[in-house]
Amino acid sequence: GDSVTQTEGLVTLTKGLPVMLNCTYQTTYSPFLFWYVQHLNEAPKLLLKSSTDNKRTEHQGFYATLHKSSSSFHLQKSSVQLSDSALYFCALRRGSALGRLHFGAGTQLIVIP
Amino acid sequence: EAAVTQSPRNKVAVTGGKVTLSCNQTNNHNNMYWYRQDTGHGLRLIHYSYGAGSTEKGDIPDGYKASRPSQENFSLILELATPSQTSVYFCASGGTDSNERLFFGHGTKLSVL
Numbered sequence: 001g002d003s004v005t006q007t008e009g010l011v012t013l014t015k016g017l018p019v020m021l022n023c024t025y026q027t028t029y030s031p032f033l034f035w036y037v038q039h040l041n042e043a044p045k046l047l048l049k050s051s052t053d054n055k056r057t058e059h060q061g062f063y064a065t066l067h068k069s070s071s072s073f074h075l076q077k078s079s080v081q082l083s084d085s086a087l088y089f090c091a092l093r094r095g096s097a098l099g100r101l102h103f104g105a106g107t108q109l110i111v112i113p
Numbered sequence: 114e115a116a117v118t119q120s121p122r123n124k125v126a127v128t129g130g131k132v133t134l135s136c137n138q139t140n141n142h143n144n145m146y147w148y149r150q151d152t153g154h155g156l157r158l159i160h161y162s163y164g165a166g167s168t169e170k171g172d173i174p175d176g177y178k179a180s181r182p183s184q185e186n187f188s189l190i191l192e193l194a195t196p197s198q199t200s201v202y203f204c205a206s207g208g209t210d211s212n213e214r215l216f217f218g219h220g221t222k223l224s225v226l
Binding site for chain 2: 042101
């Protein structure tokens with residue numbers, strides 16, 4: 001079945017450093033990949049999405065590139081800020097799934113001064 | 114911005130009791146979803162719906178029922194609540210296109226004692 005793997009449960013970084021949060025997926029269908037961000041006591045919100053192979057997508061300083069050859073959609077930022085501290089979920093949707101999203105376990109990012 | 118409202122925000126229930134979690138969306142989305150969020154598991158799909166009168170089982174439906182009486186409303190029902198159902202529950206709505214994002218409610222924190 002479809003699945004999403006996020007290898008890091010917790011990432012702690014100093015402000016200003018770069019970050020990469022890993023996401024790999026498994027599906028036999030055409031994939032749509034999403035990153036959602038959830039700040040403390042808030043609802044998850046879409047950060048960015050992609051279904052185009054090898055095309056970088058960006059939003060709010062974060063970026064990711066879908067690589068179908070390696071089934072990956074890693075989230076990156078060149079310089080993290082204190083406000084980036086949050087829980088980040090990678091999610092997968094099949095092209096034919098009529099709406100079902102499969103979420104990874106999430107990566108907690110903590111940015112320290 | 115799409116609006117999804119959940120009630121109650123917090124709920125304490127007794128083991129064996131019946132619990133109903135309600136969700137209302139004003140976005141005219143066809144698809145609605147119930148997820149639960151637990152540390153280390155991310156967001157797991159319990160039930161979802163394609164429209165009024167339809168409910169489908171997600172990945173972890175055991176112990177839960179769902180009801181979609183109208184386009185706007187989607188309820189999650191725990192007929193006999195158990196402590197293992199202590200969790201944070203999120204309702205979401207979304208369109209039918211594969212690249213469309215989900216809009217989440219603020220969550221219901223349920224404690225079953």
